[in-house]
Amino acid sequence: MPLVRIDIPQHLPEHRIAALADAVHGALVETVDVPPTDRFQIITEHPPRRLVMDRTYFDVDRSADALVVHITFRRGRSEEKKRALYASLAARAEAIGIRPEDVMVVLQENTPVDWSFGAGIAQMAPAELVA
């Protein structure tokens, strides 16, 4: 159910982009009850002046590699789970050579009937309910 928009600087190498996409999905599966096959990601590369990321806001030391992960999913995840998501993604980013300081995450919530996964219906399975 998540729809994930990942906006990155265009200079990231291909293998790192793929690893980042995997890292984001892995963190979602691990921490916020996303099924492994529930993967829908839109990745967009931007030239420098099109991805404007402040270098110091909130005392975070961002580099030219700073990127945004914008996740839409259903309402219902606890604050604790969201914090676990941020921590898991940061750890996974670091493991693939992306500085955790360069990973900004923004969450957006909607409701179960706001999703049609295709075929013209609103799929809502019990297995997808979040605690």
Next chain:
Amino acid sequence: MPLVRIDIPQHLPEHRIAALADAVHGALVETVDVPPTDRFQIITEHPPRRLVMDRTYFDVDRSADALVVHITFRRGRSEEKKRALYASLAARAEAIGIRPEDVMVVLQENTPVDWSFGAGIAQMAPAELVA
């Protein structure tokens, strides 16, 4: 009032892209009280590894043509209307040669004052209120 982001694989032919944009707008007008001239769409093409769409999630058989329609509109549409929107868009997609299984729809809601259609003001017309 809807703002519609349509993210598609780059191999779709031009005439199909135009027909898809028309289909999305037609479904919105038919099912969720969108005025015919209230059309604002952002269409973005992506190479294969930038649009990651699981092929089987929720038992939907997606192809390499799978795409995302991400719609932002005001709060207030009923579940019934949203389901009618999914069904109408699926039928319209099929009519133009796009498999309904390849059309994912995600809805996002906000409030009337969250829209400025230009000229520096928040336009809110009675005709736009939804039931």
Next chain:
Amino acid sequence: MPLVRIDIPQHLPEHRIAALADAVHGALVETVDVPPTDRFQIITEHPPRRLVMDRTYFDVDRSADALVVHITFRRGRSEEKKRALYASLAARAEAIGIRPEDVMVVLQENTPVDWSFGAGIAQMAPAELVA
């Protein structure tokens, strides 16, 4: 905290794009309590048939330069502040040669814990709270 997506026609000249990005940020700082260093913008250019903007909806006279500013920030801004944001952005656009009629703004809200500005945590500072 705002994440700002600016979608523009590809024919806008570079200096105007930069001025527009500054105008959007300036309006946010002036009217809705955004700190000056809290700047995160994703700017995307589109060919004509990929950015579909009705020319007359709501009696606004849009040109081929019409663009969208889609802002995500935390819940809590008053209607009055949102209206001030639209007015400020329109005035700033006009000052740099962009017609206010061509500036569409859409707001989207979430909550404080929905933001990680990097480093794997959810930053929430008192200074960021909005009235």
